[in-house]
Amino acid sequence: MLDFLSIDVGTILFTLINTLILFLGLKHFLFRPVNAVLELRQNTIDKALQDADSANAEAQSRKEEYEQRIAAAKEESAELLRNATRQAQRRADEIVATAKADAAAVMQQNAEELEREKRRAEKELRNEVSSLAVLVAEKVMDREINPDDHARLIDAFIDSVEDAE
């Protein structure tokens, strides 16, 4: 039995070896596996966070892209609408112009027709008048008429001719 307070070379030697064994054992059985799993978990978490970040960024860029597309589509539709309106306006203007031109042509035609009709009527009237004059002259030849009647007839004739003119 050793003394109560003693320094023993053998005990020191064995304690050194035992401490080393426990150190290596704890390192191997406790620290290495736990550190490995902690690191693995940290990596998993980091990766998940990174994935979330990249997914977020992608969603953001997609959102921007879609917004751009919607804006472009709106612009396009507005452009289309403007074009259509302009075209319709042009078409309407054309139609109105054509209609006006047509109407003017019709009016012109009518006026010419009227003129022709008038001339024809005049011509007819003149013929009628001359034949009437001849008739009247024949009547006058047949019968004795006083000079007053004669003069009146001639005046009336002239008037009528003037009127006809």
Next chain:
Amino acid sequence: MKLPAFLQGSSELTVSGPKIIASFDVFGITIHFTETIVLQWFVIAILLLTARFLTHKLTIHGVSKRQAIAEMLVDAIHNLVADTMGKRWMFMAPYIATIFSFSILGSLISLLGLRSVTSDFSVLATWSAITFVMITATKIRFTGVKGWLKGFLDPVPVMLPINILSEVATPVSMALRHFGNIAGGAVITALLYYGLTGLSHLIGLQFPIFTIGIPAVLSLYFDLFSGFMQAFIFCMLTMVFISNAAPDETDH
């Protein structure tokens, strides 16, 4: 009627060192193989089996209770080392865990009626020698052999003997503090059993009735609290002395 010797309590007071199981002669030096070493193996076996049990089938998700305990222990040691020494000393964590667990369990086996591993001064001398080597190695690593030797002349060369003394006093005081607390507790416990047995005999009882219960209360302090405190103090001092041996962390 005479009771068997086992039930008569301690009728004599003996305070002794560890039993020698075997002795060898190696190059003229007598190497003793003592009780302490066998108890160390017992403690190591318990610790390593516990570690093996706790770290069985580790997973990332769905952590089991065992794994949670293992992670908690490792985390606690890492935090202790990081807080006391700084992040760059994290490689010390397994060694601190070794000394801490070895010391606690080595002290607590006295609760099983075994002799505390830490009531053998040789054990504490070994551990504090390791600490001393680490302190010196750290000084040499950061300031070189010259810087380490020059450190003994600080602040004036006259201080040389005092510096050497303080350098040596560090491990000696660490070893003696730990040994004294645990061994002293063992002595007081032995005295208490002896005294309580004597008291029982004094009032005419052959069976030492007072030794039931009363020593347990004191055992709470001398075995549980003291064992835990001394392990903690030893580890804290080791960490503080080693990290103080290095220059400030801002250099790295």
